[in-house]
Amino acid sequence: MTAGPLQRDIKGSASLQAPHRFAIRVYYEDTDFSGVVYHASYLRFLERGRTEFLRALGIGHRSIFAGADGESLHFVVRAMSIEFIKPALMDDSLWVETSIETLGGASVEMSQAILRDAEPPLIKAKVRIGMASQGKARRIPPLILNKLKGEASPP
Structure with missing residues (x-):
């Protein structure tokens, strides 16, 4: 995939340099009969991590869904790849x-x-999300884009 004019790698951005961390406890409901985390449970864990990451940047699902500018928006997962390296346990x-x-x-x-603790990753995932409104893809509004870049919003 080639980067277009509106695409830029922001991995080195000062505000996003360190990954956002969100704590999860594995409950019985997350596991199979043997106490190992069921593979689909990891999708929920990853979704919660993305949601809390966005919330930490000041992007709340409820506020964008309410559509401050009159258009109700939401994030959608367009693609995901997951590598299951080692199991998590109850x-x-x-x-x-x-x-x-x-x-x-x-x-x-x-x-x-x-x-888990100081171990290497149990799971690695790449997720591509986009914006949608009424079932159609939309560009990310400038206010949200600025927050994702780690830039202060204009007054």
């Missing part, structure tokens, strides 16, 4: 790390990992 305390890899005018590619 009652584990985990971290979901989320960072932006590439930011374009209409989509964001995020890198995510699920970690």
Whole structure:
């Protein structure tokens, strides 16, 4: 994939340099009959990590869905790849790390990992999200784009 004029790699951006971390505890409901985290549960963990990452940047789902400018927007997952490296177990305390890899005018590619203690990642994921309104793709509004870039919003 080639980067277009509106796409730029912001991995080195000062405000987004360190990945966002979100704590997760593994409950019985997240596991299969043997106490190992069921593979689909990782999708929920990753979703929570992305949601909290966006919230930390000042991008709340409720506020964009309400559509301050009159258009109700929401994020959609366009693509996802997951590498299952090592299983998590019932009652584990985990971290979901989320960072932006590439930011374009209409989509964001995020890198995510699920970690336990100081171990190497249990799960690695790449997620491409986009914006949509009424079932149609939309460009990311400038206010949200600026927050994703880590820039202060204009007064």
